[in-house]
Amino acid sequence: MSVDLHTALAILAMGLATYGTRLGGLYLLRFVNVRGRTRAALDALPPAILMAVIVPSVLTTGVAETVAAGITAVAAMLRLPMLVTIVVGVVSVVILRGVL
Amino acid sequence: MAFRDFRLGVVDMLPLLIAFVPIGALWGALAAGKGLSPAEAGLMSAGVFAGASQFVAVELWHDPAPILLLAFTVFIVNVRHFLMSASLSRHMGAFPKGTRGIAVYFMCDEAWAMAERRALTQELTLAYYLGLALSAYFTWLFSSLAGAVFGAQFGDPAAYGIDFAFSAMFIAILAGFWKGPRTGAVLGASALAAALAKLFVPGVWYIVIGGLAGVAVAAALYEEEAVAA
Structure with a gap:
């Protein structure tokens, strides 16, 4: 050590x-005076960053990842609990990697 | 009350902590493979605590360590944290004075995203935030130490789809930010800008570029609405 x-x-x-x-x-x-338009812009920052993290990584890794991301998005839009959504994503990517 | 919030933070973070273990171990094993001692690997996980940049640093690592190149590269990979902590600072109103600077030391992408998610529905407390951030910090630290000592015992995280858990988590959190068509425009701009930046801009600027593109669209749409009204 x-x-x-x-x-x-x-x-x-x-x-x-x-x-x-x-x-x-x-x-x-x-x-910065966080009001009005500035506030609207800053409110958009977290989802915009999340999107910018997700999209290039799921698009460039492979087809399995891209399709699994789509499946995960559907689970997320159905408002499933987060843990369930993550499991759906992980299971689909494992299956798709095996198939594709 | 504080302890309950802390515990809630840990529990909410749990699915991600499970994913941290094999990835931390993989990083530790790679670091050991580059000649870092377990103590040095642990020091890096404790002192830098940023997974993506640590993988990049280990890739660049050689003896003697290129200090300036490493520091600059790690800085660039982590530039997104400027935007993340700026955004999170708006929800730190309930944090006791003097704790914010310490709190952000322990901020990783995942804890940040979970904290933003929490702030959508209720006030973010320091205890809840620390539940997220500290559990991530120590899980990352101990799993990377374990990886440096014992090697990547869990094999390749990709074999279990663990590497995808982070993308899935971000997608799940993203859904909570949906507020209608305007969010769609923000996300579309962010996705397009990030994808183009990934293709044409070297390095990892795509996160910052995508984030700022989304912000620009949100600002533009706000103005449109104000003019219409």
């Missing part, structure tokens, strides 16, 4: 870079 100094420095730099992104966000809206 040894820690090399150079490695520790690299990890520290990576940790600071990451914490910087997380901490920086807290100050991003500090001087």
Whole structure:
């Protein structure tokens, strides 16, 4: 269980870079008046980010992932509990990977 | 009250924690394969705590570690956290003074998404948030340590579809944000921009680009409505 100094420095730099992104966000809206259009725009931020995370990853991984994402979306729109939706997604991707 | 909220956060996070274990172990095994000691792998999971960027870092890793390249690459991969914590800061009104800066240290994509989901229906408490974030943090830390020590005992997470659990979870959470056709326009813009960015922009800028495209459309549609009214 040894820690090399150079490695520790690299990890520290990576940790600071990451914490910087997380901490920086807290100050991003500090001087923004969150009303009206700004508010509507910020309300759209979480779903827009989620969509941007999901789409490229399910489209570029393979056909099984793309189809499984569609099945998962249907389960989600039916308002199934989250755990059930995740299980539906995982089971469909396993089956589809086997079939396709 | 606080403990109940904390426990609720852990319980809500549980399906994701299960998925964290094999992926953390896989990362730990890859890190060990690159010559990192278990202590160093654990230090990275504790100090960086960002799965995607840790996989990228291990891929770039060689001895001696290219410090600036690693820090810069990890920063770029995690730029999305600016937007995530900015968005989450709007729901931290109930957090005691001075706790926000510490709270965001433990923010991963999954805890962020679950916290945003919670804030849709009720006030986000620090205890609930910590239930999400800390359970994710320690699950990730211990599973990556286990992977570094014992190797990837669970095999390839893709074999069980575990890797897809995160996409499925994001899709499930996304459905809760649906508020009608305008959400459709936001999501369409985000999806299109993210897909194009993925194709034509190197690196992982696509998340930020897609997110901002969705925000731009929301802002534009708001104006249209105000003019019509």
